[in-house]
Amino acid sequence: MPDDWTVQDVRLLRYGTEPVPIQHRVEANGTVLLTTEAPVEAPHELIVRVEVGNRPGTHRWRLTPFVTTGQNQDSLNQRRARTTDRITGAVDVRPPSRPEGSNRAVDLEGASAPLSLRLPPPLAPARGASFTVEFWMRTDGLDQVILSSWTGDEDTAYPLEFVVDPSGRLRFYCGQSGRHQALRSTEPVADGRWHHAAVVYDQAESRLHLVLDGMRVNSAQAEALPSGSGGLPLALGGRRPDPMKEASPQQSFTGRLDELRIWPEARSVASLGHRRARPTSNSETEDRDGLLRLHFDENRTTDRLEWVEGARRVPTRLTFQSPLRGLQAQIDGQSVTLRWTAASPNEGPFLIERSSDGSSFTVVERLSPVASGTKAEQAQEITYTDENVPGKIVFYRVRQVAPNTEPERATGTIKIGLGAKESSSRPVELVGNFPNPFKTSSTIAYRVHESQ
Structure with missing residues (x-):
């Protein structure tokens, strides 16, 4: 972790509910060591509460599991890191974009x-x-x-x-x-x-x-x-x-x-x-x-x-406005281009999330915030293209990681219908429609491989 971060609390939950004893201490090199009395088996969730300090910027952390080869866990020589299971993450710390408001x-x-x-x-x-x-x-x-x-x-x-x-x-x-x-x-x-x-x-x-x-x-x-x-x-x-x-x-x-x-x-x-x-x-x-x-x-x-x-x-800084709006999509073969408008594009990175069922989403891209400046402080349209989209039906949503304690900013979920990949045996190919399901006005895309 960064030098100015402080661990406040650590919890280990078996199956996400049952507490398991866990200890933590800070070593001489600044590494925080987490240890349990018994081997960790079955699914567990680890919760580490950290005070991240006030230095603005993007700060990274890393969690590396290890096993001991002897009885002494305090010995560095007896710890074998499992680097293939290492987890990394980033935290954005930014000054408040506005003072505490009237709300x-x-x-x-x-x-x-x-x-x-x-x-x-x-x-x-x-x-x-x-x-x-x-x-x-x-x-x-x-x-x-x-x-x-x-x-x-x-x-x-x-x-x-x-x-x-x-x-x-x-x-x-x-x-x-x-x-x-x-x-x-x-x-x-x-x-x-x-x-x-x-x-x-x-x-x-x-x-x-x-x-x-x-x-x-x-x-x-x-x-x-x-x-x-x-x-x-x-x-x-x-x-x-x-x-x-x-x-x-x-x-x-x-x-x-x-x-x-x-x-x-x-x-x-x-x-x-x-x-x-x-x-x-x-x-x-x-x-x-x-x-x-x-x-x-x-x-x-x-x-x-x-x-x-x-x-x-x-x-509070809780405001009743939607900083992300107007999520739209354009289909080109097996790629999807998303467009949305951000009221404050420079106040945090954007997470593009994709799902095959509309409920379980995975982050497919993290876009850095727009650089500060006169134009960046105004509402701005942002685009992202997802190449080689898997499946025929996909769902998208966009989240902006808000600075500090402000509410998270998110678009609604959009559903996209894609056609099958190109096949030379098909003279006419249906690419897909947007939006899906159909609304009062929908766009149906198709491809003709030969003149008819």
Whole structure:
């Protein structure tokens, strides 16, 4: 690691959930040595929390597994590095692009207890009607409760609980007596950046969907969602207290929350992506759609929200604009050229991600940010060509690694249909269509090998 980085915490999780003892220490040459008491077998996840310092630029780290050839792990001569399994990565550290803005969020790190939000019965999530719960969150804490309607009592039914699990990923839970159900994100959220999270229950399909940063990341049949909960109290930053029992120890949320919205309907992923970038105008309002909104820009109390000592309204850099927009594609044989517009092209690298099924994405290219300058500080169209695309159907999306704690910037997902590769036996060849599926206006490309 770079010299000014400091390891704050290390966790090793067997199968991503079961903690395994692990020790770490810094050696004389600055290398951080991670060791376990027993050999690591079966799939494990390693979480290393690092303070990266303030030096701007792109900094690289390297993780090299090793095995010992003797009993003394402290001896360099008895360590054999497995360089073929080495993992490398990069972290971009940049000065904030703007000062803390006028938008405010609630900081719960010093709160004496969770905030309590009382919901009217028509908005209480339950199996009997569709609902959507969405909010913005930022944290670097692990194994913490973000938002919950549960007391922790195994005999108590609850329709929702959001947590950051020990691996830093987002989990949604619901449950009935002795039975729980979970949805989990594929990427960590405990990275100190702003993320938009939502759960959608579609009563017609009886399915739950977990949406993170405008992308559906997990879905399942709503098997453990309770049928009703009445006038539900909702805890922000922890679990609800159980008046019949002594308070049990729990990991309270040490991050920030903003823009909590509860809809009495199943919002589509597209509408969530569109609405998540739009602020609200009042601390708490209900419009004609029955939407309950809560943000923290104003220092006022409401009848529904119970404030606690230590919770603070703080200015943030969370802005409600979409810096990446207009993702389009052009097909040329087996290559695809992507075009999109970036509002701030010089504020971070772009990750081009590709998928064959629309759910599991792989980074195929990392584009460096545009060099600083007058033109670079304005909105700019950016292009990238993916040569020799595998398969006939592919999905793309583009993410921009935002500086420091600002929310990640991402386009929506685009689906591309490609034709088969050239064949001399075919006088006419269908190349593909865009967009796919068809919309009001679609382009169908074909190739004629001989004049007809």
